[in-house]
Amino acid sequence: MRRAAFLAVVLIALVLRPAAAKPAASPCMSRIGQHVVLYSVSDDPQVFVFDTKIRLRDYHAASVDEMQEIAKHAWLVAPGTRAMIVTCEPGFVQSPYFSRPDDAIGVLLLTGSHRGHTGWVLGSDVRGVYHDIHR
Amino acid sequence: MTAFLVVVLYVAIQGSFQTRARISDTFSRQSTIERSQIELEELLRLEIDEQNSLRGYLLTRDPFYVEQYRAAAAGFDARIATIRRALQAQQLGTALQALDQYGALQVQWRKKIAMPLLAHPGTDITDLDKSNKIFSDYENEVVDSVRSDLADTSAALAASTKAQLIRSAYSRALWLFAFGLLAIVLNAFRTRLYRELEQEKNTTEVLQRAFRSEFVPLPNCDVGSAYLSAGSHVAVGGDVFDVYRLSDELALVLIADVSGKGVDAAVLTAFIKFTIRGIALRRREPGAILAEFNTAFAQTVENPYLFVSMFVGVLDTQTFQLRYASAGHDSAFVRRSTNEVQQLSVTGPVLGVMEEPFGTRTLNLEPGDTLVLATDGLTEARKRSGEQLREAGAMRLIERASEQPQLLADELAAQVRVLGGNRLRDDLAILAIRVLPGSGADA
CATH class of the missing domain: 3.60.40.10 (PPM-type phosphatase domain)
Known part of the structure; x- marks a missing residue:
């Protein structure tokens, strides 16, 4: 009887251990294939679309001069440009100025002069259904 | 015992005044920070006014927008100086540093973006768009930092006021309890003394009456x-x-x-x-x-x-x-x-x-x-x-x-x-x- 109880405890511990050790990750709020509109919340509503998610992240943690350099690898698209979400990295963009990490969103531009190109934008630059979910 | 009672009363009164002074000081600080928060939002409005006036001028070439731009720029400079003084007085170092950075960025923006465009309105603005966006993004981040610092300080002061009020209430209750208890003890002591004195007086008077001559x-x-x-x-x-x-x-x-x-x-x-x-x-x-x-x-x-x-x-x-x-x-x-x-x-x-x-x-x-x-x-x-x-x-x-x-x-x-x-x-x-x-x- 005692042995059975001991085995039960060990089994429960083994079952629970991986679940407890696994870090709690906040899920990405975007859905692949979702159609969205790009619009920046900063004073200038145009949106930078970066060629890599690394540059997107670095841009938001950089000084003004560094930003100038990094921005050479980005397109500036007009507010209201339509796009489709192709991928998402939850909490990838971290900055000393952000109160919490933001998502890096991979988009396929559907309108504007860069139509047909893909790039990376900040989670907070994405409007539409995505933004509604975020709120 | 009476001296101790007086000391308790003095400490209680003095403590109340000190708490009142501290709470008043905290309220004053909180009020200054709230004013700074409002001023900061006004500062952002002036920054946007500068940008919009510049855009208006580039689109219409109307000198009215140049005036608007200059008025917004002057307002921005005056406002940032006011906030700076308030932050300095409250010794909010981090916020002050970010505010200075924000001011410097705005000056840089005027030099690199606004001045060239005002001097040559015919310039193709596509080239300047990226720079403008970068400044805008960066300024936004810096202002967010100031805003967050002010909000944190305001919340901390509010919490401090609440804590002081709670502490003061408990402290006052404690002192009142001590004072009341001592007063009760003293009164009991005094009553006992009076009773003893009265008994002695009665005894003495009986004795004196007995000893007085007929x-x-x-x-x-x-x-x-x-x-x-x-x-x-x-x-x-x-x-x-x-x-x-x-x-x-x-x-x-x-x-x-x-x-x-x-x-x-x-x-x-x-x-x-x-x-x-x-x-x-x-x-x-x-x-x-x-x-x-x-x-x-x-x-x-x-x-x-x-x-x-x-x-x-x-x-x-x-x-x-x-x-x-x-x-x-x-x-x-x-x-x-x-x-x-x-x-x-x-x-x-x-x-x-x-x-x-x-x-x-x-x-x-x-x-x-x-x-x-x-x-x-x-x-x-x-x-x-x-x-x-x-x-x-x-x-x-x-x-x-x-x-x-x-x-x-x-x-x-x-x-x-x-x-x-x-x-x-x-x-x-x-x-x-x-x-x-x-x-x-x-x-």
Whole structure:
């Protein structure tokens, strides 16, 4: 009887251990294939679309001069440009100025002069259904 | 105990004022930070005004927008200086640093973006768009940092105010509890003391009444007396007087005041009265009576702080010659039939202090003359102003008093009561002996 109880405890511990050790990750709020509109919340509503998610992240943690350099690898698209979400990295963009990490969103531009190109934008630059979910 | 109560009260009051000052200071800081938060939003509006005015000018070439741009820029500079001062006063280093960065960025934006465009409005703005966006993004991030710092500080101050209020409430309750508890203890202590004092006073008064003489009538003389006890909060004193017939002609006249109070003093008055009577039956010389009593007193009473002032007189009721000795007792007067009042001199030190001889004086009384003896309750009676009556004042009262000795004693006692506002600080004994007019040689 005692042995059975001991085995039960060990089994429960083994079952629970991986679940407890696994870090709690906040899920990405975007859905692949979702159609969205790009619009920046900063004073200038145009949106930078970066060629890599690394540059997107670095841009938001950089000084003004560094930003100038990094921005050479980005397109500036007009507010209201339509796009489709192709991928998402939850909490990838971290900055000393952000109160919490933001998502890096991979988009396929559907309108504007860069139509047909893909790039990376900040989670907070994405409007539409995505933004509604975020709120 | 009372001192501790006062300290508790002082600390409680002082603590309340300190808490009030601290909370007031925190409120003031919070208010300054809230104002800075509003100013910061206004600053952002001015920054956007600058950008929009620039865009307006590039699209229309209307100089009106240039004016708008300049006004917004001037407003921005003035506003940022105001916020800067507020942050400096509140010593918000991080926010101040970010604000300076924001100001520097705006200057940089004007130099790199705004000025070239204002100078050459025809320039293709596509090239400048990216730079403008970068400035905008960066400024936004910096302002977010200032905003967050101010919000954090404001929240911290609000929490601090709340904590101070809670602490103050608990602290006040604690001090009030301590004060109340002490007051209750003190009151109980005081009540007990008063009860004990009242019991002692009652005992003493019973003793004094028992020891006070029922005067035997003296030939050719009329005797009056009065006795007043001090207030209920003061222990009964050791005042004593006596008129005692030593023989058919001679009478002993005594008044004394024991320095202490309470039952001990009352018992001592009995000792004085009967000892003096005993000595006077053997010795007729008042100075000798005092000297013998002084020796007996020193041997009987062990308390070195007790002493007695005493007036002893031996009155011949036929010749009206008074031989007296006064051991430091200066409240002895004679009122002549002419209404002139004289003070009888002291002939030696108070009893119980030193071995000194006591002189004897002779005073020849005439019919109509009144001997007035009192204790220091008369001469040391205080007016409401605090001023003492002294000997001169006592003599004036005696001069104005009635001739009949009992009336005289009652009037003097009443005057003393009125002077002190019906509150007596000390007991008062008065003895008045008047040689009846038409008696003795006149008869």
